[in-house]
Amino acid sequence: MSSTTLPATARVPAVRDDALLRATRRRLLISRIIAHGALILGVLIVAFPIWMTLVGSTHDAATIGRGDVPLLPGLHATENYATAWNEGGGRTRTTPASIMLWNSLLMAVLIAVGKIAISILSAYAVVFFSFPGRMAAFWAIFITLMLPVEVRIIPTFQVIVDLNLGNTWAGLVIPLIASATATLLFRQFFLTIPDEFVEAAKIDGAGPLRFLKDVVLPLSLTNIAALFVILFIYGWNQYLWPLLIINDRSMETIVVGLSKMIGSGDSQNEWNTIMATAVLALLPPVLVVALMQRWFVRGLTETEK
Amino acid sequence: MATLSLRDVRKSFGATQVLHGIELDVADGELVVIVGASGCGKSTLLRIVAGLETATSGQVVINGRDVTELEPADRDIAMVFQNYALYPHMSVFGNMAYGLKIRGMGKAEIEKRVKAAAEILGIGPLLDRKPKQLSGGQRQRVAMGRAIVREPALFLFDEPLSNLDAKLRVQMRAEIRRLQRRLGVTSLFVTHDQVEAMTLGDRLVVMNAGRAAQVAPPMEIFERPADTYVAGFIGSPAMNFIPATLDQGNASARLSDGTLIRFADGPRPGEAGMPLTLGLRPEHVETGDGPDSLPLAVELIEPLGSETVVHGRAASGMAVTARLQGAFSGESLPVRLTPTHLHVFDAETGRRLEP
Numbered sequence: 001m002s003s004t005t006l007p008a009t010a011r012v013p014a015v016r017d018d019a020l021l022r023a024t025r026r027r028l029l030i031s032r033i034i035a036h037g038a039l040i041l042g043v044l045i046v047a048f049p050i051w052m053t054l055v056g057s058t059h060d061a062a063t064i065g066r067g068d069v070p071l072l073p074g075l076h077a078t079e080n081y082a083t084a085w086n087e088g089g090g091r092t093r094t095t096p097a098s099i100m101l102w103n104s105l106l107m108a109v110l111i112a113v114g115k116i117a118i119s120i121l122s123a124y125a126v127v128f129f130s131f132p133g134r135m136a137a138f139w140a141i142f143i144t145l146m147l148p149v150e151v152r153i154i155p156t157f158q159v160i161v162d163l164n165l166g167n168t169w170a171g172l173v174i175p176l177i178a179s180a181t182a183t184l185l186f187r188q189f190f191l192t193i194p195d196e197f198v199e200a201a202k203i204d205g206a207g208p209l210r211f212l213k214d215v216v217l218p219l220s221l222t223n224i225a226a227l228f229v230i231l232f233i234y235g236w237n238q239y240l241w242p243l244l245i246i247n248d249r250s251m252e253t254i255v256v257g258l259s260k261m262i263g264s265g266d267s268q269n270e271w272n273t274i275m276a277t278a279v280l281a282l283l284p285p286v287l288v289v290a291l292m293q294r295w296f297v298r299g300l301t302e303t304e305k
Numbered sequence: 306m307a308t309l310s311l312r313d314v315r316k317s318f319g320a321t322q323v324l325h326g327i328e329l330d331v332a333d334g335e336l337v338v339i340v341g342a343s344g345c346g347k348s349t350l351l352r353i354v355a356g357l358e359t360a361t362s363g364q365v366v367i368n369g370r371d372v373t374e375l376e377p378a379d380r381d382i383a384m385v386f387q388n389y390a391l392y393p394h395m396s397v398f399g400n401m402a403y404g405l406k407i408r409g410m411g412k413a414e415i416e417k418r419v420k421a422a423a424e425i426l427g428i429g430p431l432l433d434r435k436p437k438q439l440s441g442g443q444r445q446r447v448a449m450g451r452a453i454v455r456e457p458a459l460f461l462f463d464e465p466l467s468n469l470d471a472k473l474r475v476q477m478r479a480e481i482r483r484l485q486r487r488l489g490v491t492s493l494f495v496t497h498d499q500v501e502a503m504t505l506g507d508r509l510v511v512m513n514a515g516r517a518a519q520v521a522p523p524m525e526i527f528e529r530p531a532d533t534y535v536a537g538f539i540g541s542p543a544m545n546f547i548p549a550t551l552d553q554g555n556a557s558a559r560l561s562d563g564t565l566i567r568f569a570d571g572p573r574p575g576e577a578g579m580p581l582t583l584g585l586r587p588e589h590v591e592t593g594d595g596p597d598s599l600p601l602a603v604e605l606i607e608p609l610g611s612e613t614v615v616h617g618r619a620a621s622g623m624a625v626t627a628r629l630q631g632a633f634s635g636e637s638l639p640v641r642l643t644p645t646h647l648h649v650f651d652a653e654t655g656r657r658l659e660p
């Protein structure tokens with residue numbers, strides 16, 4: 001280099017045959033290929049079973065029954081989905097998917113809304129009020145975290161049966177609502193709400209319920225949305241408890257119904273209808289996630305203050 | 306409008322006592338500044354007045370009425386918080402209107418009051434914005450606006466300017482002063498900044514560890530500080546303190562190196578030989594050679610533009626700070642501890658000794 005300063009507007013001329021630049025570009029390309037390759041492989045692994053299910057739901061029973069596993073869609077989609085939706089599958093003609101989907105939807109929404117309502121109230125009490133036994137209450141809630149539904153299923157079943165709540169929506173939903181995860185998350189979020197808001201509200205004359213409605217809930221919206229998605233899917237996927245508590249076929253949920261469609265082995269399963277039902281069972285959670293994705297991500301990653 | 310009286314207000318958090326019996330009377334329309342170092346209990350006192358904290362004992366009287374047990378909303382006060390505490394999901398209008406809405410005021414009246422306050426504060430065009438879309442100074446104004454629309458008997462400010470940058474702080478300080486004058490609302494203002502306190506207050510309460518060390522107008526506090534804490538806290542750079550003893554029939558102080566300084570304003574009460582603390586503000590340290598001058602070895606020079614602060618040390622090891630007009634440079638500075646502006650304190654109690 002003859003001089004170290006350049007005229008104000010001049011650009012540095014490209015170095016011819018720049019080995020460093022070429023090496024850098026090559027390295028970048030390779031790392032991109034590796035990254036994309038890994039991602040594509042991951043997607044394939046996850047997506048393949050779903051693809052198989054989708055394909056399976058478009059062939060007739062005989063094709064799958066023969067043991068062929070087709071990789072491309074067939075021509076029987078309409079009739080398979082119609083059967084699943086209107087009549088249900090299996091030799092026994094189980095509950096139609098339309099009813100089971102509605103049941104599952106109702107259960108999942110009730111569980112999600114119920115859990116959110118209860119945990120907001122209890123977290124609100126634990127964070128914003130000082131009352132005797134506050135920490136005891138908090139720890140009591142916290143400890144229930146260590147007892148998932150499956151662990152306490154026998155006593156819970158006994159209680160629900162004694163209360164004559166078997167085969168009812170209340171019996172199905174209430175035991176699943178009682179859990180602490182959401183309470184804990186709301187507590188953590190409420191703790192980040194500055195004390196000054198509480199004090200400003202006191203001076204403004206807002207009582208506790210008013211403060212909850214006007215300040216705390218609006219500030220929690222993204223968290224509520226995120227939790228709704230998580231809890232909806234949690235509720236949707238419930239299997240053991242609905243299996244125990246619901247005998248009435250008209251109240252059967254789709255996750256339970258789906259597994260009942262698969263026979264114990266001696267009879268031929270109608271895999272085409274089963275797979276159509278499985279695809280239908282997938283749709284609502286996927287829709288909820290897709291529709292609430294924006295809120296969901298925000299609620300998990302940022303706190304708006 | 307309103308007066309405020311505090312009667313022997315005490316506060317303990319568990320075993321630690323934070324306030325040790327505060328007495329204060331604030332006249333109608335007066336702005337009293339509570340100033341003191343961080344942690345001395347200023348906020349606690351203000352929050353007791355607001356009703357956000359309950360006093361362990363004592364009385365809060367607003368306009369002749371004992372409000373000690375009333376809810377904050379029923380005390381007819383408004384408070385401006387250090388971080389403004391604006392509700393983030395409400396617009397500026399919503400924030401200012403919220404308290405009025407809860408009180409069940411009519412829509413038209415709310416609109417009128419908020420518009421009027423926004424006009425006064427120059428935030429009219431911002432009414433539809435969210436707090437997040439405002440600058441620090443604008444948020445500060447909205448917080449003020451929220452207080453003004455309430456038309457309260459008492460304004461309470463808890464360090465409302467300390468989140469602003471230096472220039473804006475000076476500007477908002479003047480604005481708060483003008484506004485308070487114009488509205489004539491009795492106000493309590495908490496700050497740790499002594500310049501803010503001096504410029505804002507009709508009177509200051511200088512707090513030291515939960516006690517009101519002195520309650521007086523700013524210039525009286527500056528000219529006749531009640532004790533060494535107040536003397537050292539108010540004024541920048543801080544006052545020089547020089548240990549001495551009472552001598553010569555109580556008419557003079559003797560320094561450790563034997564120098565005698567005769568009190569200009571008369572003898573002090575006390576026994577001969579009693580330990581004293583002499584106080585002399587840096588701007589009252591005179592310079593120049595003379596028979597009684599004290600040579601300082603210069604340790605640090607801080608040029609402030611129109612004046613220069615010189616930190617030096619005398620041969621006896623005594624540190625002296627002097628504030629000189631104009632620029633200064635040099636290794637040594639001869640100073641005289643002239644008696645005219647000397648403050649005399651009892652070294653044991655720290656109390657001021659008057660002639």
Ligand SMILES: Nc1ncnc2c1ncn2[C@@H]1O[C@H](COP(=O)(O)OP(=O)(O)O)[C@@H](O)[C@H]1O
Pocket residue numbers: 318323341342343344345346347348349350
């Ligand atoms: N809720 C509280 N519980 C326990 N101690 C407190 C509480 N609030 C304040 N204090 C203590 O009281 C003292 C005074 O606090 P504060 O009034 O906030 O001081 P300042 O506003 O003058 O900085 C501090 O030592 C602080 O730790």
Ligand SMILES: [Mg+2]
Pocket residue numbers: 347348349464
């Ligand atoms: Mg404070």
